Amino acid sequence: MSSRKIIGAVFIIGAFAGGLYLGSSQNAVPVITNSASGASYGGGYDKSADKDVQQSGKTSAVAERTVVGKTHIVNDGDTIMAAVQAAKPGDTIQVMPGTYHETVYIDKDDIRIIGVIKEGKRATLDGKGILNDAFLYSGNNFVVENFLITKYKGNGVMGQAGNNFEIRNNIIVDTGVYGIFPQLGKNGIVEYNVISGIEDADIYVGMSDNIHVAHNDVFDNVAGIEIENSRHAIVENNNVYNNTGGILAFITPGLPIKTTYDVIIRNNFIYNNNHKNFGAPGSMVGSIPAGTGILIMASDDVIVENNIITGNKTVGILITDHENAPGVTIDPESDPSPDGIKLLNNLMHNNGYDTIDDIKALMLTEFKQGSPDIVRVGSSRDSCIINRHRYVTVGVNSWQECEFTNTDSIDTYLLDEPVPPRIIDPSERGKVVYNGVCAGCHTYTGRMIGPPIQIIQALYMDNPQGIADYIASPIKKRADYPEMPPQNYLDEKTRLATAKYLLERTK
Numbered sequence: 001m002s003s004r005k006i007i008g009a010v011f012i013i014g015a016f017a018g019g020l021y022l023g024s025s026q027n028a029v030p031v032i033t034n035s036a037s038g039a040s041y042g043g044g045y046d047k048s049a050d051k052d053v054q055q056s057g058k059t060s061a062v063a064e065r066t067v068v069g070k071t072h073i074v075n076d077g078d079t080i081m082a083a084v085q086a087a088k089p090g091d092t093i094q095v096m097p098g099t100y101h102e103t104v105y106i107d108k109d110d111i112r113i114i115g116v117i118k119e120g121k122r123a124t125l126d127g128k129g130i131l132n133d134a135f136l137y138s139g140n141n142f143v144v145e146n147f148l149i150t151k152y153k154g155n156g157v158m159g160q161a162g163n164n165f166e167i168r169n170n171i172i173v174d175t176g177v178y179g180i181f182p183q184l185g186k187n188g189i190v191e192y193n194v195i196s197g198i199e200d201a202d203i204y205v206g207m208s209d210n211i212h213v214a215h216n217d218v219f220d221n222v223a224g225i226e227i228e229n230s231r232h233a234i235v236e237n238n239n240v241y242n243n244t245g246g247i248l249a250f251i252t253p254g255l256p257i258k259t260t261y262d263v264i265i266r267n268n269f270i271y272n273n274n275h276k277n278f279g280a281p282g283s284m285v286g287s288i289p290a291g292t293g294i295l296i297m298a299s300d301d302v303i304v305e306n307n308i309i310t311g312n313k314t315v316g317i318l319i320t321d322h323e324n325a326p327g328v329t330i331d332p333e334s335d336p337s338p339d340g341i342k343l344l345n346n347l348m349h350n351n352g353y354d355t356i357d358d359i360k361a362l363m364l365t366e367f368k369q370g371s372p373d374i375v376r377v378g379s380s381r382d383s384c385i386i387n388r389h390r391y392v393t394v395g396v397n398s399w400q401e402c403e404f405t406n407t408d409s410i411d412t413y414l415l416d417e418p419v420p421p422r423i424i425d426p427s428e429r430g431k432v433v434y435n436g437v438c439a440g441c442h443t444y445t446g447r448m449i450g451p452p453i454q455i456i457q458a459l460y461m462d463n464p465q466g467i468a469d470y471i472a473s474p475i476k477k478r479a480d481y482p483e484m485p486p487q488n489y490l491d492e493k494t495r496l497a498t499a500k501y502l503l504e505r506t507k
């Protein structure tokens with residue numbers, strides 16, 4: 001996540017007031033479009049062009065097992081980690097109800113960790129406010145289901161470069177920074193999880209592809225669901241309420257992957273996301289104005305369809321580019337404008353009833369009154385909307401009518417076959433860990449969760465060993481930053497390779 005202090009702050013009004021045609025729609029007969037008929041969006045994803053995809057038929061993210069491995073049973077009092085160490089690819093670990101205080105690292109492929117729910121009692125991972133992460137996986141074909149996860153400082157479930165994953169039916173409460181955070185993964189499902197009380201994002205899909213986020217219940221967090229620097233994602237049938245911001249699709253500049261596009265946000269309930277912002281000061285979500293239903297920043301081809309968006313006090317849908325998001329360092333390799341945004345039918349009601357001054361000022365430029373459902377600020381090319389007359393809008397008068405009215409022809413962006421694991425050459429280790437782990441909290445020039453890499457380079461110039469040692473057991477150094485979580489699950493060689501790679505960075 002990033003240090004961009006966007007969204008709450010001042011929008012540059014002139015930047016888009018130029019493109020208006022004032023008042024001319026006042027008496028025009030609205031174009032009423034029926035979304036039950038008409039053309040369907042064809043999607044921005046061409047499977048046949050993806051080299052990772054072998055053609056033919058399955059739908060789940062994880063490979064069907066041809067050989068069924070062993071089942072390891074973990075009883076209350078044992079550790080899950082011991083079972084993971086004993087397990088071979090293809091094995092299943094069943095965890096009986098009980099309370100487990102540990103961090104579980106899974107770097108093997110084909111491991112399934114299934115909590116056994118007995119008469120409502122779950123296997124519970126309790127970080128006691130001391131441990132950083134509950135599950136940390138880098139293996140491929142990983143499944144984690146049915147846990148209750150609470151009181152960790154960092155993440156409930158975090159993935160680093162694991163492909164084909166299923167994170168399902170977990171309850172994650174009162175747990176640190178991210179509830180579920182797959183990073184740099186391809187082909188994954190996050191569904192039927194209940195998540196609340198998270199300081200940054202509940203479900204944070206970062207630098208990933210072909211992701212399905214569905215049927216989750218997310219509330220009382222800062223950000224509900226975030227799709228960041230990711231492509232081909234569907235977010236559907238989620239219940240998203242009482243967060244600061246509901247569903248976010250955006251680009252954080254400065255990360256190694258530069259784009260977010262082809263995101264469908266449909267059939268979600270997104271209501272009363274008015275929670276006071278309790279995010280870390282300086283983090284991107286820390287500056288989202290409370291009361292934002294959907295935020296689209298710099299992402300392309302985001303389709304918003306059939307959501308019920310009500311009671312979000314600042315705005316129902318906010319669309320912005322990077323330029324109008326003060327505090328964002330523009331990344332020359334990321335296109336800052338949200339292009340090809342497609343707003344199809346949504347039920348919007350009672351949004352923007354207590355909006356911020358910047359939005360009020362924008363409304364004045366269009367002589368708009370009432371409470372804003374949809375606000376667009378900054379540039380946005382080739383975007384479209386249907387039935388715009390239904391909403392109080394700012395900045396979409398010049399948008400086209402969409403050429404299609406629904407996304408019915410796209411069921412999923414999951415791949416027909418699980419993708420092969422990433423093969424990591426030993427010489428690439430440092431790079432992979434840096435991009436997969438460190439880049440989640442550090443960028444080259446800006447403040448993120450951790451200090452800028454430039455600063456770290458100045459401190460450790462010719463001393464990669466010093467970094468390797470620090471990250472194994474970090475000590476708190478800066479009063480205005482949180483503690484850095486220990487990276488001691490990485491072996492000595494990998495830590496050193498990562499440190500060297502970090503010191504060589506020039507951007």
Ligand code: HEC
Pocket residue numbers: 154433434437438439440441442449450451456459467470471475476477478479481482483484485487498499502
């Ligand atoms: C979850 C967020 C997070 C991740 C992931 C992370 N860091 Fe950090 N890092 C921090 C924070 C926060 C600090 C500041 C800690 C402080 O000053 O007390 C920090 C500080 C540092 C420092 C400064 C040490 C000093 O002496 O001032 C180094 C070096 C560092 N991180 C390296 C890394 C490397 C290498 C990785 C990847 C393996 C990494 N970090 C991953 C959050 C993170």
